[in-house]
Amino acid sequence: MIAIRIQTGDFDIAAEIAKLDAENTGAVATFTGKVRKEGDLTALTLEHYPQMTEREIARIAGDAQTRWPLLGVTIVHRIGRLLPGDKIVLVAVAAQHRHAAFEACAFLMDYLKTRAPFWKQEERGGKTQWVEARESDDRAAGRWRDK
């Protein structure tokens, strides 16, 4: 019911949804994060903490399951060097009704952004630089605490 994969290769959204589908699924919400083509950005390299990543994501997904009645959760996160236009992350959630699917999908993304041990390094004009965490992501995750 919960599928988590960390991989260097690309993923196929339609195939992931097809695998996720339960018989009584009425609603599937997905989120796909991509490397934006912007300015002089030439690549993004994602590093992670292998021993911790799947565990932490499983914890986040388990938390989502206790909050909403979900039929399936698939999370695929890529690592390694990605180019502008490449997909980075997929979160797909199946539920009977749409509000559970939408909310759980947004919740999972907010927590992936603030809890899952990934770090991004940008390449711009031949130079590399680590991406700084954004306070807006912490705020976004914080909004679920009182719910």
Added chain:
Amino acid sequence: MIAIRIQTGDFDIAAEIAKLDAENTGAVATFTGKVRKEGDLTALTLEHYPQMTEREIARIAGDAQTRWPLLGVTIVHRIGRLLPGDKIVLVAVAAQHRHAAFEACAFLMDYLKTRAPFWKQEERGGKTQWVEARESDDRAAGRWRDK
């Protein structure tokens, strides 16, 4: 930038996302509605008001564009006789950032449910019955009024 299709045939989510993608897309949120397999439901037949449907959906999509900075919106709604497990509707939204994509996608679904001229007829055990509108859908659409 806004693509709206009403069709009897199925759709391919990955292909729709690929067509939707702008160069500076960082976030794609999708919603897929399906015919749930439940009880003695054998089919669902969707009727619509052809002269009005695309116009009304375009209006709803235009409204979403004024509320959030969106890079692309695709809405595909099927009509005709569908079987349990079949996809009914796809809403896909591309934006630079995830919150715009998520919120616009949820907004579009809430408004499709309450404004777009579609009607569902269920077949159960050889008998047909029109599906009643749900008050919860009106409430869901209502929550966007003050935003």
Added chain:
Amino acid sequence: MTLLYFAWLRQKTGRGEEQLSLPADVKTVSDLVLFLKKRGGGFEDAFADLRRLRVAVNQDHSGWDTPLRDSDEVAFFPPVTGG
């Protein structure tokens, strides 16, 4: 004018579409509903409870007091259930 009926209204009225010359005493959608109910039978039944109905004039969701012209397209239907 063109009148359209959808979902169970189509079934109760026995038709999906009809052409009608705007009757002299019909100024608004409400007037048109009264006119149609006078036909009796399925029409009286279909329009018995306006709270269960919606109307669109020229493909716009509209209210019962919307003024009508002979060139209008008026559609009657139950609350929508798509998506």
Added chain:
Amino acid sequence: MTLLYFAWLRQKTGRGEEQLSLPADVKTVSDLVLFLKKRGGGFEDAFADLRRLRVAVNQDHSGWDTPLRDSDEVAFFPPVTGG
């Protein structure tokens, strides 16, 4: 114990991983940070501002006052930026 360093901490400390016998005066993560800073150079620089750092003990996000044992895996990293 196993120490791990990620992102720019790995670059500043010059290593991704090291094995260390728990020093006698190190009871918590804070103590361990002080011990590592005493190495000077890249370590002093890496741990200069704890507000810019996070720690996980045995793969759990943890606080600076978390008690440590010799069998622990302690990972230092900047705030995460995945997704």
